[in-house]
Structures are given as C-alpha cells and as structure tokens.
Amino acid sequence: MAGTIQLGEPPIDVTLKHSARARRLSLRVSGVDGRVSLTMPHRASLREAQAFLRSKEDWIRNHLDRQPDATAIAPGAVIPVEGHPRLIAETRTRAVRLMDDHILIPPGDDQAGARVRAFLKTLARDRLAEASARYSTQLGRPFGKISLRDTRSRWGSCTSEGNLMYSWRLILAPAQVLDYVAAHEVAHLAEMNHSAAFWDEVARLMPDYQAPRKWLRNEGGALHRYHF
Structure with missing residues (x-):
C-alpha cells in the first residue's frame, strides 16, 4: 500500500x-x-x-x-569527467572533444546534451572495459558481456552468467571510483554475495578500495544532477 x-x-x-x-x-x-x-x-x-x-x-x-541544483548540459556548463571539472565550450569542431579543462562542442548545436552524453558513454565503456579486463585477469576468471545503463539504484551488477552492467555516469567520478566499481563487480565472478570472502576478493584486487567506496556512498548521488 x-x-x-x-x-x-x-x-x-x-x-x-x-x-x-x-x-x-x-x-x-x-x-x-x-x-x-x-x-x-x-x-x-x-x-x-x-x-x-x-x-x-x-x-x-x-x-x-543541501541538495545540489540540477545542471543542464549546454555551453557554459561545467561538468566533471573522471572527477575533473570541464567547461563546455563551443568551437570550430565537427565532433565532441575532451581537453584538459574543457569539453569542446560544435557551435550552434541544439543537440549538445545528447552529443556529450554519447561521447561520455563511449569513454565510459572504454575505461570500464579496460578496468574489468585488468581485474578479471588478476582474478583469473573471465567475464561475459559489458553493458551500460543510466541506473539510479546501483552503480554496477554481475549476473550469474558473468555479464557485467555499469552505470555510464561513473565516467563523471574520479578514476579510482570507476576502478573500484569494476573491481567490485569482477569480484562477484568469484563470490556472488557480499560475504567476508567477497570483500577479501575486492581487497586483493584493489587494496585501497575503502576510500573510493566512501566517496561513492557520500558523493555518488550528485552524479545524477547533470541532465543530458
């Protein structure tokens, strides 16, 4: 009810x-x-x-x-990529480009949000595939497919078939946070639970996982403030 x-x-x-x-x-x-x-x-x-x-x-x-204000993706907006703030700016370019402090987009583009989202999803897939492969090799267990979603209830998951799902918004977080989620989900290939044995596997894959885990719990919700 x-x-x-x-x-x-x-x-x-x-x-x-x-x-x-x-x-x-x-x-x-x-x-x-x-x-x-x-x-x-x-x-x-x-x-x-x-x-x-x-x-x-x-x-x-x-x-x-204390809730953060929503940020619409448009020229002049600032969004983090791998935890580093980047200003969205128009310039003479045909495609979205990631710079040290900027995200460059074509001028007069009324689909800026969609273009930036597509670029970030591709970048997230590359980073998550690399991290998953690295931890999978370290664990000695292969994974199946990788899929990306825009989930609000979880940052990642691992199925009994070994398929991994991640939120693409992890690319907005600091790089070690993305790495932690990859290590967490890969560890489920060995332990499909959250037992002490599971956390031992996470610690073997990423000994300093506690700090990024804490960041995600305290700051992760703000990654949804960006409206694409």
Whole structure:
C-alpha cells in the first residue's frame, strides 16, 4: 500500500509506503532526486505518519536545501569527467572533444546534451572495459558481456552468467571510483554475495578500495544532477 501526502508550506510531497517488515517509521530523502519517502509498519496510522513528519519537517527542509541544483548540459556548463571539472565550450569542431579543462562542442548545436552524453558513454565503456579486463585477469576468471545503463539504484551488477552492467555516469567520478566499481563487480565472478570472502576478493584486487567506496556512498548521488 502506498500513497502521497503533503507536508507544510510550501508543500513537500511525501510518498508513504507500508511494509510488512517495517518495525518503525523510517524517513528517507533521496540523494539522487530529492524525493521524500516514509516507510510505515502496517499497524501505523495516517495520523501517526503526519505527526512524525511534522516533527521532522525542519530536518527534511534542511536536507532538501543541501541538495545540489540540477545542471543542464549546454555551453557554459561545467561538468566533471573522471572527477575533473570541464567547461563546455563551443568551437570550430565537427565532433565532441575532451581537453584538459574543457569539453569542446560544435557551435550552434541544439543537440549538445545528447552529443556529450554519447561521447561520455563511449569513454565510459572504454575505461570500464579496460578496468574489468585488468581485474578479471588478476582474478583469473573471465567475464561475459559489458553493458551500460543510466541506473539510479546501483552503480554496477554481475549476473550469474558473468555479464557485467555499469552505470555510464561513473565516467563523471574520479578514476579510482570507476576502478573500484569494476573491481567490485569482477569480484562477484568469484563470490556472488557480499560475504567476508567477497570483500577479501575486492581487497586483493584493489587494496585501497575503502576510500573510493566512501566517496561513492557520500558523493555518488550528485552524479545524477547533470541532465543530458
């Protein structure tokens, strides 16, 4: 059972979700799109939910105020590539070009967002294929196909057939973060779980994985602020 109610003024839409497994009211503000949701035990009433939300209204609004503004991809916008900020600028070129501090695009192009996205997806595939092959060789286990998606719920996955899926937005993150996700998914070729044995495999592939893992947990949601 689910529904939506509004909180305060100006109103904040809050999605209500009933869960048989929930033992208490649980509030979440998405770091990806700012959506507010409240998970409720079946025994909880709407009145209880409303009272709980009113008690947390200041916390919710403060959290929403800290959400990064959306960035549309157009000349003058700045987006990170491999963690380094690049200014999108028009110049006399026929194709998108990546420079040290710029992404150069053809002048007067009304498809700038689509062109930059296609360029970044190609770059992401190259980087992820290289990292996956490197860790696969290190692990001694082959992988199947690599696919790219624009997923919001996960940065990568590994199927039982050994196929790897990644979010192409990893190309926006620092290079070691992309490497960590590749190491993580390749490690699943040996351990299809998140057991201690799995994390041992990750540590063997990438001994310093903790720092990029922390970055992704704390900063990864902001990679979805860029609208192509």
